Amino acid sequence: MAVSRREFLKLGGSVGMALALAGALEQESVQAEATTSDQFGVLIDISRCIGCRTCELACKQANHLPPDSQPAGQAKLGARTFTYVDKRQITQDDGKPITRFVKRQCMHCIDPACASVCPVGALQKSDIGAVIYHDDRCIGCRYCMTACPFDVPRYEWESSAPLIRKCQFCFGRLEQGQPTACSAACPSGAIKFGKRSELLAEAAARIKENPEKYVDYIYGKDEVGGTSVLYLSNVPFEELGFRMDLPKEPLPQRTHAVMSKLPSLVLGLAVVLGAGTVLSGRTTNGNGQVDEESLQGGWRK
């Protein structure tokens, strides 16, 4: 955070606080712009996924999670499951049923709703691309869960000191120059790890080489302002349960539109109410008693 707590305290008062908040807000959005192109990401090619679920296992091992026994097709994200392979039966145009496998996990948005709503900054978008959770800060308000457009964060409901759980993009491995555990484990080349900008180029090239095979759409390129996880598919995304109606702008912009007006609102109210109070004069006499006459004044004249 650009403004230190000591500076905040020095300012004091609600007006100063609101103005300082606005300043910090501006600086944050500038920082987000600068680092996007260098961020890591993964490209998931649904046409290449064979549904072996090796990625699930690799994820469990990398995150020291107990293996669970969710049968194929019934798996879902949970406090102990950061990724799973969704089995989708769909009917083709010619009436034949086909199966597609879709790996699901945190999308690692470029401007994540979860990180913007968290009051204590427990969720943060790191420079390398991962949306990281700092569990020592979390109070458990669960706003990240309701705000996430992909419904990813999970909660340890059975714990008496619960924490949020979700894919952390193996940021520890990334910092050591290694790819995510799931992409390293994938035997069919369905999960490709790399710089997001390079993966976007790669995805566009795959569509161009095989235009009759792929749907001409890269999911995650623009959704909610872009995500670090990108998808290619050879069947329409809507049939695989992807939300196609998400806004193309980052969701935090909608909050910022209001939050940025608050400092002026506070100042305006302080000036108007303060001036009004002074100008309207006193309604009590010298003894602290209310004037009989002014007692009649209500909202209805």
Added chain:
Amino acid sequence: MIVSRAKLTPTVLIGGGVLALLWAGGALSILLRLILGLGATTNLNDATPWGLWIGFDVMSGVALAAGGFVIAGSVYLFRREKYRPVLRPAILTAFLGYLLVIFGLVLDIGQPWRIWHPIVMWNPRSVLLEVAWCVMLYTTVLALEFSPVVLERFKLHKLLKVVHVITPVLVIAGVILSTLHQSSLGSLFLIMPEKINPLWYTPLLPVFFFISAVGVGLGMVIVESSLSCRAFHRGLEMTILSDLGWAAVWVLAGYIVLRFADITLRGALVNAFRPTFTAFLFWLEIGVGAILPMLLLARRSVRFSASGLFRSALLIIFGVVMYRLNMAIFNFWAYTGHYYVPSLMEVLVTLTLVTGGVVAFGVIARFFPVFEYSE
């Protein structure tokens, strides 16, 4: 000070027994929630992370406590001295309301012992951080606004003078803080356009949360005054309350016109006329909870009848609680397809908080000069 002797009639005995049972259940639920966690005691889960405690105890609770800043602002900033007799009870209601909101929030967050984190850990982009700070500061303001009642009781005249001097500043701060967080509770939902039905989702959410809070603030003052006049056998401030009812007509009228203009301009009005449960909830909120009380209170005969005023004000409260529940709970029914219904323990805790607030008001009003006024 009010001195009255409660007689031990059968109604009082049965009422007391029910209350004692309820509070025992509530206390046990709170204990279990703290020991076992949220999963074991509530019906919350990954599909429905927010439930009754957020939708009612916190979101509705803050709105229902809006009478404090509405009356304080009217009296001190707009010099409507006529309302001074209802000022102290309104501030006491608000103060107790915010204490209950904080208590409810502490129980709802996963790690209650970390409730202080927002004081030192800041994410300046978070609406919730702003709400947390406003609630902390405004609860402090309310404590100071209420302090003359306590200071008078114990005849601490020097301190009383200090509070009198800073009162205008306190009231201005209170109005600003209330404007901020009452509206910001609506802004919490701006980030989830894909989950809220267009009947409710609008960039104007903060505006509507604020106006509806002012409306329900007026409604709460009417209800609280009506109840305390019966409990303490005092005269009802009829001219004041009918005046507030009249103000509520205008607030509700403006609110209803704005809501429908907004819904129509966004092309969402058709959603209100589909045979869906969502449309039913919408009309329950707007029709029964806003249009009906507005029409009722517009009639002179209703405004000057104690029961008419009381019932109309109850409708306003119902409407605003429905608004908050529609936002925090029912829109998620439609979005997730998972029908969250609170557990018995969640309901017991909520009822314990509400009744606890009412009883606390009664006890404080009995031992402190809440119904007396001077500057």
